[in-house]
Amino acid sequence: MSKTPAPSRPRSPKAPKTAAAKRKAGKRVKAPPRMSPEAVEEMFRRFSDAMPEPKTELEYHNPYTLLVAVVLSAQATDKGVNKATRGLFAMADTPQAMLDLGEDRVRDAIKTIGLFRNKAKNVIALSRTLVDEHDGQVPRDRAQLEALPGVGRKTANVVLNVAFGEPTMAVDTHIFRVGNRTGLAPGKTPLDVEMGLLAAIPQPYLQHAHHWLILHGRYTCLARSPKCGVCPVADLCLYPDKTAT
Numbered sequence: 001m002s003k004t005p006a007p008s009r010p011r012s013p014k015a016p017k018t019a020a021a022k023r024k025a026g027k028r029v030k031a032p033p034r035m036s037p038e039a040v041e042e043m044f045r046r047f048s049d050a051m052p053e054p055k056t057e058l059e060y061h062n063p064y065t066l067l068v069a070v071v072l073s074a075q076a077t078d079k080g081v082n083k084a085t086r087g088l089f090a091m092a093d094t095p096q097a098m099l100d101l102g103e104d105r106v107r108d109a110i111k112t113i114g115l116f117r118n119k120a121k122n123v124i125a126l127s128r129t130l131v132d133e134h135d136g137q138v139p140r141d142r143a144q145l146e147a148l149p150g151v152g153r154k155t156a157n158v159v160l161n162v163a164f165g166e167p168t169m170a171v172d173t174h175i176f177r178v179g180n181r182t183g184l185a186p187g188k189t190p191l192d193v194e195m196g197l198l199a200a201i202p203q204p205y206l207q208h209a210h211h212w213l214i215l216h217g218r219y220t221c222l223a224r225s226p227k228c229g230v231c232p233v234a235d236l237c238l239y240p241d242k243t244a245t
């Protein structure tokens with residue numbers, strides 16, 4: 001007598017793995033852990049003790065050359081930008097001088113930087129706007145800065161912070177990573193992280209926080225292999241996969 005095959009069991013649906021998939025499946029998503037206010041205060045106290053006056057690594061002479069350097073730094077290293085801007089700023093360090101230099105010579109001066117053709121266009125276009133609409137001056141105003149060609153929120157934040165001393169937070173790839181990894185200001189977008197950092201960091205540290213976090217991300221909390229073993233804030237950081245080195 002032949003055996004009747006056992007009815008196959010209905011397969012249970014796979015559990016969604018990512019937060020987005022869980023949300024779609026109607027599951028509750030656990031909020032990422034956040035550092036306590038005491039830990040945040042201690043983190044910045046240590047950064048401040050180690051480097052009371054952090055500076056940008058971009059070379060510049062005035063607010064205008066800072067603005068140009070930051071525009072050129074998109075998807076490029078500060079070192080690479082400095083190498084190109086030394087020659088460029090020796091020839092032109094005002095919007096009018098840049099217009100007089102012309103797009104071809106700007107392009108030639110920055111040709112070692114990625115996306116140089118487009119960046120040369122933007123440098124000339126923003127210089128034209130500064131001359132025509134702002135008397136050749138860099139405006140101390142977010143909306144006016146963001147209206148300049150090639151200038152987004154991050155660039156405006158750097159200029160407001162470095163040139164005008166405002167406590168803004170320009171979230172680049174390093175700050176986005178550090179903000180999320182440590183639990184300092186977890187967020188899905190740079191704007192989420194920016195707002196989280198502005199809310200979490202105590203006022204006295206806000207002015208320099210942008211530089212401390214960039215330097216921390218650039219030299220210690222590296223993208224692929226963070227140096228947790230020598231990290232000065234390892235005991236405060238909530239990253240679950242700390243390295244031994």
Ligand code: SF4
Nearest residue numbers: 221226228231234237
């Ligand atoms: S402990 Fe590691 S992950 Fe945490 S901040 Fe330091 S380097 Fe980054």
